[in-house]
């Protein structure tokens with residue numbers, strides 16, 4: 218795989234917008250790649266001049282993909298580009314894998330300003346650099362005006378599995394501690410507030426971030442979590458219910474240990490949302506053996522992104538497949554996923 222270098226950059230023209238011809242495989246597409254995509258990913262190990270990247274992989278490998286359709290494209294704390302890199306990086310980390318390579322596929326709508334695409338590409342470059350992943354291959358397509366909302370991104374990622382035993386839902390055992398890496402609900406509220414006409418203001422920023430530090434920190438210390446799950450769409454509720462149902466065990470949470478900042482709490486009250494259902498992009502839960510719980514929390518708290526990590530519950534034998542949450546008054550309620558989607562296009 219050749220290191221990308223651009224010998225003759227085409228001058229940027231911020232007035233220019235995407236046309237159908239930019240996806241046509243001809244000169245116009247070559248110019249889009251030369252003026253926006255390649256310069257934006259400068260230094261990445263990007264193979265756009267060939268049909269694919271050739272990777273040298275050995276041993277257990279994690280492989281994941283995700284598509285990003287967030288609306289609006291830019292929101293406090295991030296944009297569709299940071300989301301597309303961090304989301305896929307974090308899914309690899311949740312498999313106990315060090316993220317190595319990503320692919321990037323763009324669907325661009327006719328009329329999208331080059332300047333918008335340039336901003337997104339710059340965000341992706343910075344996020345990939347921060348997470349230590351290489352952009353190995355990519356693709357760009359253009360669709361007619363009105364057939365996409367500006368731009369959509371798909372990223373796929375490959376990572377090297379670092380642990381001898383799998384980190385997966387079926388490894389969760391009764392007695393495991395449930396650790397939450399930080400306060401919840403920031404991404405969902407930030408995106409909702411950024412949406413035109415949503416009708417409330419908040420200074421909340423998305424928690425969108427790579428989880429490299431905390432996850433590798435645990436593994437480096439010899440703590441192998443039984444399961445890791447990042448809290449994205451559906452929030453803490455969906456993540457824990459999915460795991461409880463998969464392993465047919467109970468998860469008992471303590472609401473007093475689950476951090477929700479004042480602004481997220483206030484927005485949830487206003488909108489009638491349960492913070493447990495609100496989306497995150499830089500938080501995860503770790504299921505660890507009870508003996509590892511305290512050291513794991515200490516390690517997580519050394520990293521800014523997980524500085525408020527806490528034990529929020531435990532895994533029990535019964536009732537199988539059920540998540541409960543004990544509130545401030547000591548009364549436990551059953552936690553369920555939302556039946557539909559709280560807000561579409563949150564990621």
Ligand code: MG
Pocket residue numbers: 307308311446447449
């Ligand atoms: Mg995930």
